[in-house]
Amino acid sequence: MAEVIHFYSVTDDYGWCSNFAPYPIEARGKTWPTTEHYFQAQKFQDAKDQEEIRRANSPMLAARMGRDRKRKLRRDWESVKVAVMREALQAKFTQHEDLARLLQATGDAKLVEHTENDDYWGDGGDGSGGNMLGRLLMELRESSRKA
Template identity: 90%
Template sequence: MAEVINFYSVTDDYGWCSNFAPYPIKARGKMWPTTEHFFQAQKFENDSDQEEIRRANSPMLAARMGRDRKRKLRSDWESVKVAVMREALQAKFSQHEELARLLESTGDAKLVEHTENDNYWGDGGDGRGGNMLGRLLMELREAARKA
């Protein structure tokens, strides 16, 4: 049975897997403090909403702003959110060589965002969640092997 690597907090051994980890990315012509900033900002078409989130002084604040429904969510968000996350992760792991090596070093382990706070991107805390973040990281790891 394959090893399972759980991650969630940036202070954990595998905290670099988290979107809150302090690895800036360049995407869509701008620098973003974290993949979380980029992901949350893409929920909105409005440039000023995106810019406000990009400038948020922490990924936690960016996440909170991205969940604020006083801002108008893109109508196609549900259909593009996985592609946006994939874009963020590709930027993170292609722009930070040490992260690419760390991801590769996980071998064939199953990567799991282990949290009760998220049933879609994470495992829901009980393993029944979608673990989409873990799945995308494993997909990226597999693609890097074939490259």
């Protein structure tokens, strides 16, 4: 049975896996404070909404702003959100060599975002969730080995 690595809080041993971890990325011609800022901003087509989220002073605030349905969600969001997350993670792990090394150091472990707050990106707290964030991290780890 492969080792399982749970992550969620940025203060945990594997907190660098979290989208809230303080690693800025360059994407679409701008610097984003965290992958969470980038991901949440991409939910909207309005440049003003995107910029407000980019400037949010914490990833938690960016996440809250991204969930605010007073802002107009882009119509194709459900079909592009995984690609947007993949793009954010690709930027994070190619722009921060230390993180790329840490990701490779996880070997063949199963990476799981362990939280009951999310059963799509996380495991739902009981393992029943989709763990899409963990899956994308493992996919990135694998593809960077082949590169």
